[in-house]
Amino acid sequence: MSDTAAGLLQVGLLVTLLAAVYRPLGGYMARVYTSDKDTRVERGAYKLLGVDSKAEQTWSVYARSVLAFSFVGLILLYVLQRVQAHLPLSRGLPNVEPGLAFNTAASFVANTNWQSYSPEVTMGHLVQFAGLAVQNFLSASVGIVVAIAVIRGFARTKTDRLGNFWVDLTRTVLRILLPMAIVGGLLLVAMGVVQNFSGGHEVTSVVGQTQTIPGGPVASQEIIKELGTNGGGFYNANSAHPFENPNGLSNLFEIFLLLVIPVCLTRTFGVMVKDKRQGYAILGVMTTLWVAFTFAATMFESQGSGTATQAAGAAMEGKETRFGIWASALFASSTTGTSTGAVNSAHDSFTPLGGGTALFHMMLGEVTPGGVGSGLYGMLVLAVLTVFVAGLMVGRTPEYLKKKITAREMKLVSLYILATPTLVLVGSAVAMGLATARASIFNTGSPHGFSEVLYAFTSAGNNNGSAFGGLSANIPFYNTALGIVMLLGRFLPMVIVLALAGSFARQQPVPVNAGTLPTHKALFVTMLVGVVLIVTGLTYFPALTLGPLAEGL
Numbered sequence: 001m002s003d004t005a006a007g008l009l010q011v012g013l014l015v016t017l018l019a020a021v022y023r024p025l026g027g028y029m030a031r032v033y034t035s036d037k038d039t040r041v042e043r044g045a046y047k048l049l050g051v052d053s054k055a056e057q058t059w060s061v062y063a064r065s066v067l068a069f070s071f072v073g074l075i076l077l078y079v080l081q082r083v084q085a086h087l088p089l090s091r092g093l094p095n096v097e098p099g100l101a102f103n104t105a106a107s108f109v110a111n112t113n114w115q116s117y118s119p120e121v122t123m124g125h126l127v128q129f130a131g132l133a134v135q136n137f138l139s140a141s142v143g144i145v146v147a148i149a150v151i152r153g154f155a156r157t158k159t160d161r162l163g164n165f166w167v168d169l170t171r172t173v174l175r176i177l178l179p180m181a182i183v184g185g186l187l188l189v190a191m192g193v194v195q196n197f198s199g200g201h202e203v204t205s206v207v208g209q210t211q212t213i214p215g216g217p218v219a220s221q222e223i224i225k226e227l228g229t230n231g232g233g234f235y236n237a238n239s240a241h242p243f244e245n246p247n248g249l250s251n252l253f254e255i256f257l258l259l260v261i262p263v264c265l266t267r268t269f270g271v272m273v274k275d276k277r278q279g280y281a282i283l284g285v286m287t288t289l290w291v292a293f294t295f296a297a298t299m300f301e302s303q304g305s306g307t308a309t310q311a312a313g314a315a316m317e318g319k320e321t322r323f324g325i326w327a328s329a330l331f332a333s334s335t336t337g338t339s340t341g342a343v344n345s346a347h348d349s350f351t352p353l354g355g356g357t358a359l360f361h362m363m364l365g366e367v368t369p370g371g372v373g374s375g376l377y378g379m380l381v382l383a384v385l386t387v388f389v390a391g392l393m394v395g396r397t398p399e400y401l402k403k404k405i406t407a408r409e410m411k412l413v414s415l416y417i418l419a420t421p422t423l424v425l426v427g428s429a430v431a432m433g434l435a436t437a438r439a440s441i442f443n444t445g446s447p448h449g450f451s452e453v454l455y456a457f458t459s460a461g462n463n464n465g466s467a468f469g470g471l472s473a474n475i476p477f478y479n480t481a482l483g484i485v486m487l488l489g490r491f492l493p494m495v496i497v498l499a500l501a502g503s504f505a506r507q508q509p510v511p512v513n514a515g516t517l518p519t520h521k522a523l524f525v526t527m528l529v530g531v532v533l534i535v536t537g538l539t540y541f542p543a544l545t546l547g548p549l550a551e552g553l
Contacts, residue, residue, distance in 0.1 A: 103116065125197055341466040428543065
C-alpha cells in the first residue's frame with residue numbers, strides 16, 4: 001500500500017470513529033448539563049464546598065468563580081513545584097526554580113501546557129500526577145463549563161442566570177472526563193503506554209550504548225493530556241516518545257482523543273438550543289477548515305524542496321519513522337487546531353510553509369474544532385460577527401438564534417477578537433526588541449528565527465503549548481512574558497464571552513421572518529469560513545510575511 005493510500009485510510013478511519021460517537025456523546029453531554037438530578041457523590045462535593053446546587057449565577061458571578069478557582073489552582077501548583085525536593089516520589093529532583101515554576105503553573109492552569117523544560121528530569125512523579133495531571137482535568141473542565149454557560153446564554157430568554165459554575169465543574173469532572181479517562185487510560189496501557197512508578201529503565205541502543213529512561217505514571221497523564229486538549233507531555237519528546245505513543249494504533253487513538261470532545265460539543269450545542277441544524281452548521285465550518293489545513297500541511301511536507309528532502313522522498317527531518325509524513329501532518333494539524341499542543345514530530349523541523357501552516361492554523365483562534373469548550377465559544381463569537389456582517393449587507397438588524405445583535409454585543413465581540421492578536425503581536429514585538437530575548441533564538445538573523453518567536457507567543461496567546469524548539473525559552477523574560485500572555489489569553493476572552501452570553505440571555509427572542517438569515521444552511525457556513533480566514537489573514541499577514549512566507553518563498 002502506498003503512503004498516500006495509507007494516509008487517506010487513516011484519515012477516513014479517524015473521521016468514521018468521530019462520526020460514530022458524535023450523536024451519543026454529544027447528546028450525553030447535553031443531558032449532563034440540563035439534568036436537575038445530582039448524584040450522591042456530587043451532593044457530597046457540594047456540601048464540602050458549601051454550594052447550593054439549585055442556586056444559579058449571573059454572568060459576572062460565574063466569571064468571578066472561574067477566576068477565583070483558577071487562581072487557587074495557580075498558587076497550589078506553584079507551591080507544589082517549589083517544595084518538590086521535600087515531597088515523596090520526587091526521584092531526588094530539586095525544587096523547580098521560581099520563574100519556571102510560575103511559567104509552568106500559569107501554563108497548566110490556562111490549559112496551555114507550554115513546557116520550556118525537560119519534564120522527565122525536572123518534575124518528580126508526585127508533581128506530575130498530583131499537580132500537572134490534576135490541572136489537566138480542571139483546566140479542561142473550566143473551558144467546557146464556560147462553553148456551556150455561553151450556550152445557555154443563547155438558549156435562555158429574559159433571565160440574567162447562566163447556571164452554577166461549581167455544579168457544572170463537578171459534573172464535567174465526574175460524569176465526563178473521569179469516566180472517559182479511566183477507559184481511555186486502560187486502552188493506552190493495553191497499547192503499550194507506560195504506567196508505573198519506576199525510577200528508570202535501562203535500555204541498549206542499536207549501536208550498543210546503554211541509556212536510562214525514566215518511567216512513571218505516563219498513561220494516566222497521557223489520556224487527559226489528549227482528551228482535555230492540554231498537551232503537556234511526561235517526556236520532553238512528548239507524543240513522539242515511544243513510552244507515550246508506542247505505535248501507529250496509539251497514534252491514531254491519541255488524535256481521536258484530542259478531537260472527540262470539541263467535535264461532539266457542537267452536537268451538545270445543537271441539542272441545548274433546540275435546533276440540531278445549528279450544531280451541524282458549526283461542525284461544518286470546523287471540519288472544512290480542519291480538512292483544508294490537514295491536507296495543506298501534508299502537501300508541504302510531502303513535496304518539500306531541498307536535496308535531502310528529495311532523496312528521502314519527503315521532508316522526514318524531525319519526524320518519527322514509525323509515523324511518517326501523513327500521520328505527522330495529521331497530528332500537527334489536529335493539535336494546532338484544537339489548542340492541544342501535543343506533538344509527535346518537531347514542528348521546528350517542518351518545511352517553512354508546512355510549519356507556517358501549523359502557525360496560521362493556531363492564529364485562527366484554534367476553532368477547528370478548537371480546545372475543549374474554547375473552540376466552540378470562539379466559533380460562536382465568529383458566527384455572531386458573520387451574522388452582523390450579513391446584516392450590514394442587507395440593511396437590517398442582525399439576529400442569531402432569535403437574539404438581536406446590538407451595539408453592546410458587537411463591542412464585546414470586537415474586544416474578544418482583538419484580545420488574543422494584541423497579546424501575540426505585542427509580545428512578539430517586545431521580544432524582538434530586547435537583546436536578551438533575541439539571544440535565545442537559535443536561527444538568529446533569519447526569517448525562521450522570527451518565526452520561532454512568533455510561534456511561541458501565538459502558542460501562548462491561543463493556549464496551545466506547542467513550540468518551534470529552536471527557541472530557548474527557559475530564561476526570565478520568556479518565563480514571565482509567556483506566563484502572563486497565557487493567563488491573559490485564557491481568561492480575558494472567557495470574561496468577555498461570559499458577558500456576551502449574559503447579554504443574550506437577558507433578551508426577549510425575536511420571531512423569525514423572511515428577512516432572517518438562515519444560520520444552518522450552506523450559505524452561512526461558507527460566509528463563516530470566509531470570515532474566519534479573512535479576519536485572521538488581515539490581522540496576522542504582515543507578521544507571517546516576515547517569518548514563514550519569507551522563508552518559504
